[in-house]
Amino acid sequence: MEKCNSLRLQKLIELFSEYGRTENNGVTRLSLSAEDIAARKKLQALCEEIDMTVQYDDMGNMYATLPGKQNLPPIVIGSHMDSVIKGGRFDGVLGVLTALEAVYTIKEQQIELDFPITIVNFTNEEGARFEPSLMSSGVLSGKFAKAKMIASRDRNDITFAQALSESGFEGPETNRLKEATAYIELHIEQGPVLERKKLNIGVVEGVLGMVCYEISVYGESNHAGTTPISMRKDPMFTAANMIADMQKQLQGLDSDLVYTIGRINAYPNIHTVIPSEVTFTLEARHQNPQVISEVSRMVKELPQNLNGCSIKSTRLWDRDTVDFDVEVVDAVEAACSKLGYKGSRMYSGAGHDAQFIASYIPSAMIFVPSVNGYSHREDEFTSYEDCVKGADVLLNAVLILSREKVNN
Ligand SMILES: [Zn+2]
Known part of the structure; x- marks a missing residue:
């Protein structure tokens, strides 16, 4: 040598x-x-x-x-x-x-x-x-x-x-x-x-191959003080529950999978207002394309409606x-x-x-x-x-x- x-x-x-x-x-x-x-x-x-x-x-x-x-x-x-x-x-x-x-x-x-x-x-x-x-x-x-x-x-x-x-x-x-x-x-x-x-x-x-989604949760914007909880369509708590649920599912896919929610925005992002929309990204990387498609399947199977909010996901980009x-x-x-x-x-x-x-x-x-x-x-x-x-x-x-x- x-x-x-x-x-x-x-x-x-x-x-x-x-x-x-x-x-x-x-x-x-x-x-x-x-x-x-x-x-x-x-x-x-x-x-x-x-x-x-x-x-x-x-x-x-x-x-x-x-x-x-x-x-x-x-x-x-x-x-x-x-x-x-x-x-x-x-x-x-x-x-x-x-x-x-x-x-x-x-x-x-x-x-x-x-x-x-x-x-x-x-x-x-x-x-x-x-x-x-x-x-x-x-x-x-x-x-x-x-x-x-x-x-x-x-x-x-x-x-x-x-x-x-x-x-x-x-x-x-x-x-x-x-x-x-x-x-x-x-x-x-x-x-x-x-x-x-x-x-x-x-x-x-x-x-590693990767995939990146943008997920938007649409609710109803209203006054934070006057709107009773039971009458809200709150996209922030809906998104929070979705994220917690996603983490459980992602953890179960493969221990080598790396996943990141790197960006999250609330609109209009004011502390006295129930947001009208919360949008976040989910990025995941793994060597096996099957594991990546499991992530895609999970995103596709997200409910379209939850707690009165509607949900939309967009694939931003991916790499094999x-x-x-x-x-x-x-x-x-x-x-x-x-x-x-x-x-x-x-x-x-x-x-x-x-x-x-x-x-x-x-x-x-x-x-x-x-x-x-x-x-x-x-x-x-x-x-x-x-x-x-x-x-x-x-x-x-x-x-x-x-x-x-x-x-x-
Ligand atoms: Zn370099």
């Missing part, structure tokens, strides 16, 4: 933390901002120093390629370097820097691979400056229309197209990531599971579970176990570029623990020990895949 250089990786992480560093040791590196452009230039320089060829496509995605012994479709590794406002030093950028460290190790140990290795930096994953998130992987995979994406405007009314053309990182469409042997994205977990279970590595099998490629996931797991690191298979509850790329390239992800499960915060942290373990798993998964694939 090959090992990466932990000190070199730590220095890389520290170096890139300077691009957009905040007062509290976090990072604000919005997509295509001056800070992002400086970080991109540094990445390009470091890659060119080790004889990688750097190209950009028409969404500003960066690709740095180390040639292989054969001219085969590359094994692609990486993530994104943009951040949210006052984000952390690990989200996204760690996937790019562990990829760079893996290539450093390949060069240093003179490992000869049949496949080219491409480090990717996807533009505007966070969607923090230009909505939506996963913008460029969405365009590459055909999920989003490019024309609509590049018209997206930031708070200062600058379009993505303008920011990209001024950045110097706009390339031709022909450079887009097309055929590849595999894509592996290392990312921080952004949740508490690995840390709680004292694991170093999450072998990510896919991204994305299952990663079995062979690539197996390679990640084999690398983890051969290195003797404590890992476990898991699904991602959050979205990542890999979920879109997986639609046309065999993909998988590697998670490393997030201290306290924190992310999108300045104090987001992953120990350097866990970072290098992740890099080791990434490197060895690439080596395993490269050997397996060339024999096929």
